[in-house]
Amino acid sequence: MAAYSPRDFRALAFHQAARAFAEDADTPRDFLERCLETIAAQEPVVRAWVVLNQAGAREAADASTARWKAGRPLSPIDGMPIGIKDLLETRDMPTQMGCRAYRGNFPKRDNAAVSALREAGAIILGKTVTTELGGAHPGPTTNPFDQGRTPGGSSSGSAAAVAARMVPAAIGTQVGGSIIRPASYCGNFALKPTQGGINRGERQATSMSTSGVHAGSIEDMWQVAIEIAKRAGGDPGRPGLFGPSTPPEARRPAVIGVMETEGWAGLDAASKVAFEQVVDRLRAQGVTVLRRGDHPLLETFEASLTGVQAMTSAITGWENHWLFRNLVAQDPDGISARSKAVLTMASKMTPEDYRLRLLQREEIRARHAALAPVVDALIAPASPGPAPLWAGEVPGQPLVPRPTGDAVFNTPSSGIGAPAVTVPLTSVGGMPMGIQVMVQPHMDAQATAIARWMVETLDPVVA
Incomplete structure (x- = not known):
């Protein structure tokens, strides 16, 4: 596998192909066939997919081709092949959640975003591979740039499928760092929207779960997100994703804040150098950077x-522990030892413990809101360096605590x-490491506009 460089890597971009569809120079069916050829070549090593519906995809691509030829596409993403993280229900494929307890689970209905x-x-x-139940227990997916490394989690297959140029976009979910971190490890663009910005459908059980988009281009990333939001809205009680119907134009920020988090002290030297070079490039463009x-x-x-x-771990553990407890009761071997450890931790909590964690969360939210007049956005590494090596558990040894990487920056x-x-x-040692842009809730379009300006203006960093 070739070393990754953000200067040279060219991801698959659907918006460029769509222009060719409109000019009758390409078709959605031909685009799909190229994706399937890439999957056939890459999947034996990358292992991004749980199941493919090739017959259904070809039928849908033919219908899309007819619409484009007639000049009546349903949207700018008509004909785009997309992967769906295997936590979200699909009417034509099973939803097995990377979990033995859900083997053969086939509800035959669509998640709101899928619909x-x-x-x-x-x-x-x-359906793309997820870690078990969206937690820390890894699936079989490898990093497309080094099969000895993790692609991140829990949206492992979604991140890897985009990075391997199998599809231009894929849907992921995040509770701790499951969209932003895998995108960092795999060299993707990704949007983790405002909480509730994209309707989660059946997945409403945890208060921090968020559906989002991995993509090979920032244009495709935004277009997929907004097309979902225009039709399915946000979560119940939430206003949904705000923003234009087309990708926001690039916007130069006036003031950027650096968000160090708990992870800064543990960030390796090469990754710090790469990040600081991005900061230097921002200053060279006249952006004020505050530490x-x-x-x-x-x-x-x-x-x-x-x-x-x-x-965040405690809140999510408490919110999930009834599900985990019921799974263990129904099938004692149905979930991994790693997930059982989460259950053990959560079972020691009380409602008062949960309330105190919620109060802590509200305090952080208030202090972040106070930054609104101070900075246009915060930036941070999107992961603590490039993807770590992962060769599986060592028999007889304790479980690796974070086999898909650390979510400390997410x-x-x-x-x-x-x-x-x-x-x-950025890249570090021939592997991707992304930069994260974070803004105030409901300012998703601003985050996208600033991110677009950064990628269009700043020279990439190769460390």
């Missing part, structure tokens, strides 16, 4: 992030419910 994508003419090509010591509100916000990773946006975009601007 919206079909209405927009997108081609639901297959935590430059403004008291930024320092106060950083101080509130102490313990945020433990907080849990702030998850806890706050703020939108974040991964920008593939």
